Amino acid sequence: MAQEKTYIEDIERTLYDIKNVDKSKYKSQSGLTEDIIRDISARKNDPEWMLEFRLKSLEVYNQLSLPNWGPDLSELNMDEIVTYVQPDAKMTGSWDEVPEDIKDTFDRLGIPEAEQTSLAGVGAQYDSEVVYHSIQEDLVKQGVIYTDMETALHEHEEIVRDHFMKLVPPKDHKFAALHGAVWSGGSFVYVPEGVHVEIPLQSYFRLNAAGAGQFEHTLIIVEKNASLHFIEGCSAPKYNVTNLHAGCVELFVNDGARLRYSTIENWSRNMMNLNTKRAVVGKDGVIEWVSGSFGSHVSMLYPCSVLKGENAKCEFTGVTFASKGQNLDTGASVIHCAPHTSANISTRTISKAGGKATYRSAVKVTKNAPYAKCSVNCESLMLDDISRSDTLPTMDIEGDEADIGHEATIGRISDEAIFYLMSRGISEDEARSMIVRGFVEPIAKELPLEYAVEMNNLVNIELEGTMG
Amino acid sequence: MNKEIFSEIPMRTWNWLGVNEATVDKDLLVESQKLDIDIEADHHEKMVVEYRKESYGIVNISIGENASLKLTQLQLMPEERNHANEVNIVLEKKARLQLVAVETGAKSFASKVNIILKGDKSQADVSVLYFGDGDRSLDMNYVLDFQGRKTVGNLEVYGGLMGESQKIFRGTLDFKQGSKQAKGYEKENVVVLSKGVRNRSVPIMLSGEDDVVGNHAVSSGKINEDKLHYLMSRGLSPAEARKLVLEAAFNPVLELIEDEVLRQEIDSYIKERLENE
Structure with a gap:
């Protein structure tokens, strides 16, 4: 008698799949040209150096090839992607001023409610622009800055200029270059020395327009001995055309600081999620990643931690659930650059109904990192024999004082x-x-x-x- | 220098890691020593392949139903020579393979081993010992391809690295769809003895079948200080203590070499290098 399989339901997607009528104020032409970049930059009133940065990034984008590893990206046609969609809404600090249909979307996602009960600040992006941003007054008094990237670019230009795409340079890969050219929206957080933000901040990114791309930039600087928990959420309704997400997250965790960066990614099943996240951690600093990947058609997401200061630490905890029609290629990388740095990577992947889950990681220990320690643990659960689960870790260790361990298992219940x-x-x-x-x-x-x-x-x- | 891709991992990863493929000098692959062997059904064989001067060796083997083979492959090339070797083995139903591979010679070498567990209930037990010193380069790519039902594959690797040697070990357990109730296990233990070493490990596990059990583990570190202190407290010099600990680490592979003379030769070879360090 044929054995029947355990059936695990997909995530209930109705909530995320409700589409609003596209009432965008402006949409750039589809495709990627210098004129489009200049137009986006002018509309955003970029400083001159940012326009130059965008144009140089476009040059890099045109020079670089698609990666020759990872999921097949041939379905992505940049000529069909609209890179900038300006919603018919201005950035505001009051939900009452957000257009009704957009506010309803975030209401359904529970953002205003969570703001009241468990968050110290909220940012809400709709298509290419942030439409709402708030932060508790007591944090402002302590010098904490939490705002959208466009405001930060004008009001804190020097800080942004010193940090923007310094951790993830456009030459890093093709989609980093794309991001550098067309980025729009995202959040900027600055936590001054010694300030502990006890309640999390959350930014939520919603892409409503069909065939569009979202390219938000998140820049967080946690100064010495400060701490922060930042939550990122993202979703989109499903369309029959390909949408693209190529965001970029840069996290600067200074000496003695601690940052927890939590993400639940729940993009629709027509989304190419090609996101880049990277943190640099100073002496005695700690970066904690909590990462859940559930949505999207194709994902390539590997948060990277550069442990630059002595005794810097990284904790990575991730779960990936790949179901029908999904190819989720996720993982993490850690680069040990200083003595006594340590990292702990723990992941779980589940695949079902023909879904493909890949865990990919890299642990690099440089000569400058004696006594580095790293432990990697990856467990994969397969729920049927039409799915795939692949594990591809790499360890590159220089020197004789590192202590590195890796374990992985694969199987069913x-x-x-x-x-x-x-x-x-x-x-x-x-x-x-x-x-x-x-x-x-x-x-x-x-x-x-x-x-x-x-x-x-x-x-x-x-x-x-x-x-x- | 004319280089050629000699082996690739079954699934590519980030290019910056430099582990996707192994390249060797084209000249190295011009002349090869080739062995094609069929082990007939129900036959049981033992074979020893030694590389002492050959720049390139290929061994192709098929093991018939209920047959078994113990293959011991020793790469003992002079330390100024480069070398590449390749092993391809297909196992039929209930066939057994024990492969003992020792890679201690050559200035620079690349090896690739592809074992296909084609028949149901076939089993491969692979034990590898590698040792690198000086500025030597070691590159290994082992793939266990599980195709039949209830197949078993074990890959155990023991390595020692010193001087400014560089090593890449890629080990893949590839469970193909249909390899129900297959079991695969991979372990690599590396002892690092010098600061100048670069040690890269790529333990890959691919699965298109849910009804399998796969495990892999890698550990890399210096010699256990507690063991050294214990031995030194018993009167051994630091160098002698290191030798003893490393010998113990390699013993699971060395003890599988049945020829006493060969075993002693490998043992002496490693000891000599440790003393010269």
């Missing part, structure tokens, strides 16, 4: 574990449910509450038949 739980009086359905919940629990416990609830939707298990 163990029959023995099911039998054991059933022998303790637990039903088969519940046993399976417990096992899958246990599998993602190390990640779920690191998530903010509202996202942990979303994670629980992930493990909403339905069982059909016997042991799978």
Whole structure:
């Protein structure tokens, strides 16, 4: 008798798939030309150096090839992508001033409610521009800056100029160059020395327009001995045309500082998510990444931590769930550049219904990093035999004082574990449910509450038949 | 210098890591020593292949149903020579392979090993020992391709690196769709003895089948200080203590070499290099 498989539902997407009528105020022409870049720059009132930066990035973009590794990106046709969509809304600090349809979108996503209950500041981007930004007054008094990138570019121009795309230079790869050319929106956070932002800040990025790209830039500077928890969320309704997300996140964690960067990525299944995230960490500093990848058609996302100062630390916790039609290529990289740096990478991947989940990582220990320690753990769960799960880690270690360990496992739900739980009086359905919940629990416990609830939707298990 | 791609990993990764492919001098591949061997069904064989002067060697083997082979491959090239070798093995139903590979010679070498577990219940146990010193370059690419049901593949690798040697070890467990109830295990333990070493490991696991169990683990570090202190407290010099610890680390592979003379030769070779360090 054929064995039936455990069936795990996809994430309930109705909430994310509600489309608004496209009421954009302005859309650039599709494609990527110098005229389009100049037009975007003029509309955003960029300083001259930023226009030059954009144009140089375009040159780099045209010189670079698509990566010869990772998922197939041939479906992406830049000639069909609209790189700038200006919503018919001005940036405001009051939800009452946000147009009704846009406000309704963020209401459904629970952003204003979360702002009231559990956040110290919120940024909301709709298509290419930020439409809402707020921060608690007491943080402003302590010198914390949390605003959209365009405002930061004008009001804190020197800081932005000193940091913008310094960690992720346009030459890094083709989509970093694309980002440098057409970036729009995103958040800027500055936490002064010694200030601890006790309640998280959250930026939410919503792409509504069909066939458009979103290229937000997030720049966070946490000064010495300061701390911050920043949450990033993103979603889009599904269209029959390809959408593109090529954001860039640059995090500067100075000596003794701590930054937790949490992301739940839930893009629609027509999205190419080619995002770049990188952090540099100073002496005794800590970067913590919590990363959930659930949406998109294709993802390439590998947050990188450069441990530059002595005793700098990185913690990476990630979960990826690839279902039908999805090719999610995710992972992390860590570069140890100083003595006594340490990193701990822990990931879980699940694949089902023909989905492809790839875990890719790199651990690089330079000669300047004696006594570096790094532990990598990757576990993959496959729920059927039409899906794929691949693990591709690389370790590159120089010197004789590093202590590096890597472990990975792959498999399905163990029959023995099911039998054991059933022998303790637990039903088969519940046993399976417990096992899958246990599998993602190390990640779920690191998530903010509202996202942990979303994670629980992930493990909403339905069982059909016997042991799978 | 004319270079040619000699081997590639089954799935590419970031180019900046420099591990996607191994290149060798074209001249190296001109003359080869080639062995084509069929082990007939129900036959059981042992073979030793030694490379002492050949620049390029290829071994192609098919192992028939219920047959078995123990293949010991020793690369003991002079330290001024470059070398490449290739092993391709296909296992039929219930065939068994034990491969013992020792890579201790040559100034620069590349090896690629491709084992296809084609038949149901076939099994491959692969044990590798490598040792690098001076400015030597070591490049290895092992692939265990699980195709049959209930196949088993184990890849255990023990390495020692010193001087300014550079090594890349790529080990892939590739579970193809249909390889139900296959089990694969890969382990690489590297002992690093000098600051100038560059040590790259790429343990890959690919799966298109859910009903499999795959595990891999890599550890890289210096010699355990506690072990050294213990041995030195028993009267051994630091150099002697290091030798002893490394010998113990390599023992799981060395003890699989049945020929006492060959085993002693490898053992002496490594000891000599340790003493010269």
